[in-house]
Amino acid sequence: MTLWPVRTLFCALLLMPVMVWAEVCAEDNMGQQLCLPEPAKRIATLSPGATELAFAAGAGDKVVAVVNYSDYPEAARKLPLVGNHTRIDLEALLALKPDLVITWRTGNPPAQMEMLRALGLPMFAIEPRTFEGVSKVIEQLSILAGTEQEGFAEAERFRKGISLIAEQYRDAEPLPVFYQVWQTPLMTINDNHLIGKVIRLCGGANVFGDMPRLVPRISAEVVLEADPHAIITGSVEGAEDNQLDRWQSYTGMTAVAKNNLFFVPASPISRPTPRLLEASRDICQRLDVARERE
Structure with missing residues (x-):
């Protein structure tokens, strides 16, 4: 068996690609800045709308927990349920070890949200109320998930579609x-x-x-x-x-x-x-x- 000289092996290791993630930051719909040390890998979505928006941002394969009525897209129906948007099964949620929890600003129970925050879970509150707000949320979620290419493309598709309708019915x-x-x-x-x-x-x-x-x-x-x-x-x-x-x-x-x-x-x-x-x-x-x- 031929052994590489130590020097040759060291040089080869230096040339190998190394994945280094930088901190990712985004602002939620409550004006709070959330920074993660790296893009989220295990996302929990605590409303059907949050589930749809996470998938729209290209992060569907990172979602590990949803709530009742998360029925779109079809893949969301197969994900583990952790209650409904007004009452979360905290034990089930914590067992899935999310590194990002997407909450619904006015829909989730405040006491339970405070409990999750006290446990140190990264929380990102959303509830867009304008067309531009929908696009912006998709972009912010894609930043947190490291899926900017898909998320920004979907956000722009939505913007252009709404603009076309506005022009048609002006x-x-x-x-x-x-x-x-x-x-x-x-x-x-x-x-x-x-x-x-x-x-x-x-x-x-x-x-x-x-x-x-x-x-x-x-x-x-x-x-x-x-x-x-x-x-x-x-x-x-x-x-x-x-x-x-x-x-x-x-x-x-x-x-x-x-x-x-x-x-x-x-x-x-x-x-x-x-x-x-x-x-x-x-x-x-x-x-x-x-x-x-x-």
Whole structure:
């Protein structure tokens, strides 16, 4: 057996590539800077939206824990569950040894989040409320996961898609729209909500856009008074169900008289993720139909 001289072996070792990770830092939606000594390898996502955004950032293969209803993309359905977004199974979560926990700013229980923080787990709180915010979160997550190439490309795809829709509907005739979030109690959204921004993107005029609360409760009487020309709600896969049946008896309402009661897939429109692009196109198409019936 031939042995390399010590000097030759030493030179060969010097020429071998060495993976050296630099510290990675990103700012979350609470304005907090998080720095990791190296890109995260084991990520826990504590809301369905956080799960989607982690996958959009190219970090899907690094996600080791999710919560209930993390159903998109399909690969997320196979990941270990650690409770739901309002109650986390801390023991199950800690057993999976995450080196990054992506939380939902207003959805996760504050007491449990403080407990995780006290245990020293790196926490990154997100909840984008604008189109640009969605792109920015994807970019920040990709930085923390070391997947910038995929994440920044997806963020830019989303930006360009939204810009194209905005240009297409820039001069669209405004159409009074009521978006029904829930039927009992009756709930809607204002213009600060991302769904409200989608309606405006498509040239719609949210009849409850000026209300102070993000998701206000309302009465049937105020809907009748507002007289929307289109009513939209989310349902499973956008299939028609009984959620809008209550309005059928109000034949004097323009939306009912013109048969402008529309259903769109609930999941894409209700989560601030890249699927908002798909949801925006759906809503724009529905409002195009309503304009043709004016």
